[in-house]
Amino acid sequence: MVVLDATIVNIALPSAQEALHISTADRQWIVTAYTLTFGGLLLLGGRIADYFGRKRTFLIGLLGFAGASALGGAAVNAGTLFAARGLQGLFGALLAPAALSLITVTFTEAKERAKAFGVFGGISGGGAAIGLLAGGVLTEYADWRWCLLVNIPIAILAFAAAVPLVRESKASGDTRYDIPGAVLVTAGQVALVYGFTKAATDGWSSSVTVTWLASAVALLGAFLFWESRTAHPLLPLRVLFDRNRGASYLVSVLLGAGMLGMFLFMTFYLQQTLGWSAMKSGVAYMPFSGGIIAAAVIASRLLPRTGPKILMSVGGVLATAAMVWLTRLDLDSSYAVQILPSFVAMSLGMGLVFVPMSSLALQGVANHDAGVASAMVNTTQQVGGSLGTALLNTIFTTALAGYVTDHAASAASGGAAGAQLLQAHAAIHGYNVAFTASAVLLAVATVVVIVMVRNPKTDATTSTIEAAPAHFG
Template identity: 40%
Template sequence: MPRDRLVLLVACLAQFMVVLDVSIVNVALPAMREALGFSATGLQWVVSAYTLAFAGFLLLGGRAADLFGRRRMFLVGLALFGAASLVGGLADSPGLVLAARAAQGLGGAVLSPATLTILTTTFAEGAARARALGAWAAIGGVGGAVGGIAGGVLVHFLSWRWIFLVNVPVVVLTAVLARIAVSETRADDRPRLDTGGALLVTGGLVAFVHGVVSSESAGWSSALTWGSFVVAAVLLAGFVFLETRIASPLVPLGVFRIRSVSVANGTMALISSAMFAMWYFVSIHMQGVLGFDALTAGLAFLPQSATIVLGSQFSSRMLSRVGARPLLSGGAFLTAAGFAWFALLTPTSTWVGGVLGPGIAVGLGMGVALTPLAGAATSGVDRTQAGLASGLLNTSRQVGGAIGLAVLSTLATARADALTAGGAIAAAASTAGTTRAFAVAAVVVAAAGCVSLLLPRSPRPTRTSTPDPVGEPVDGAPAR
């Protein structure tokens, strides 16, 4: 196999695994609750612990890749992710599972930005990079959808523990291939790591999500809820202040002056706020209302997975012809239409009549949008800051997903609880909560489509398109 293709395989394997672990737990949540005694709030934190740690440390992971070397940090991230997966699979308490999920998120934060950086420093800008980004985007999108299928198969035939343990052999295989195929590169400027910034932004995000989740039981006017929001505001304000004062900030705020970067990250955050919640709500609806077992619920995601691949491949082929903006906005508006369709669910809707069609629309729209998002987010950014740009895009994905899940879950639960208290049957109350979440998600993704229209018509990098060596060769390997 040519070396470039092997590099692409390594990057896609790692990205698939990292994104898979956001959604693979959804189908397994009922089994985990029964085995370990999770509360409803605790189940949400199984998802949120991963996404928040992932989001909070992604930028630090991207800068670490620039500083210490992309291949080195790729391997460090793999090792941490694999070790955390092993602990999660052997855990015997809810607390240990949540700790393992947070550690997985930290490993993913180191690993994920390195995957996109390795691609952008391996493939020259143009058709080759567009194809590579298309494959990377498709794998990332499929990871979210296949998570439901993989989780259902593993829970049905083995146990919920294998949603963690399955990562271990994949980590070993990916590490071996990376040692063979990926050359070491790193930035020449050697920026310092902004650990304080990473801690501030992570703490702020955790406090904000805690406030949203607390509002479900304590109420929006409670001291616990508002105290969490105040802490979040202070920490996030401290993060912004720190970034403007230190020499090597985690997020050089000047990068947002590049319009394609700002628009891509804003669009990604809005789309992800709906997409992450979708896997959660559809999984719960299929098992709790339609009566599917874990395996059937997982297999029910298969058509959606296929449309994500089709959308991504179409988008990667069309990107050089029509540009990023029409693909991104078209994909976003199609996704919004799919969510609006989901909002028409009733307790008597079948899978074919109520879930299949909107799931295909959402999957196709998301697939079309992913490739131009990846390209726009790194367009105009110097290669020495490729880790920063890729980390920023992934941060937007995870921050949007964590906040969206917390907000939409709170809205859905409040609606369902109110109807249950009024005497509604469980299926009707649950469906009403789910459709409220989907209706809000449709509005949010439509807003993302509007934001995407601000993308420059044909974004061009500010640097020369002639591929130059990146950084300096390490361990005798030529820089790519």
């Protein structure tokens, strides 16, 4: 539900914009109001789950997410919809780390944990593509509001199952909150995401962009300094600076940024260049969802035997090759020949990476830090996705404008038809340049895996959370 909501509104966005009379300049807030609050508050949400109780936090997150979805589905103006999306991000920041930390402290046996992370990785990896499919179906056959209202029955079912089945657990010992750290890291992440978002619209050199990015650097630097000094850190640096864990977080950022390029620009390509409907575009992503789930099942079975490094390396190479293949798109590329093979290779690669990456990020984490380590997995994915949106959209816009400038003279003789054809070719050029940048990000992620990840087989599937059962309610 949380991952799906990051993408389900994308296809429904034009309908929501028209219905609520949202300006072109403001429509981005339908997406960024969610990602800003979600990414900015995840670390605090992880600590709340650790200290307040993971089951209790999970249940509160479910109810709050459902309520925010109801508010968004009933929105009568832009402000209400933006506020509802922000509230979804807030409760998602409670829900996501609570869910992952519950898995961490519940499944302590190697094979069972591998299976659990296989399910979790498949759902997380496929959620974005499923959101695009669901958005197309609901927008075309029901109403754009159902892209938000669909969360209500999901949340109710999950709540009804969690009350009798999920056991409570919480951290023991020091459970005081690091309020200054929470303020610094939340403000820093919001400034960073917003700065990159503004770069996509105002340019990298604009005073607004530079001010926000400089503020982000200052705030995040102050956060790291504070965390190294305070006795009750929100993010203990031991969680961040473990070699394998740090590598998994870095890979998560790069994958989030790189994969979003495929979703963002492929959706534009299918609908604007090929002229496909929202429904047809959503269906086109189904092989991607299936491939992620299949690869996640395979990875969960192989992980105890191979360790994380081999799976993540192979997955990274597959994903990078798939993105390179997409750089060859033209005005009438065949879905079966050009797009489908890329989707299959990309999904298999991502599935092979997601499962061991999630497990690696939580290996050796003490019960006391399970929530914050879980939150970092989600935080890095959200930050990566947000930064990728701004970075790749800026690259696309620059490439498109440059192509139009370079070829304007030759297109002038063709009149209106020539100008239209020029814009179409410029868009293709922009897509291919953006896909090239995405391929570079995925290649860097693969290099990080090969260079930084250590591969003892037991590392990927065991943990030092021996004390966890003692804290179940």
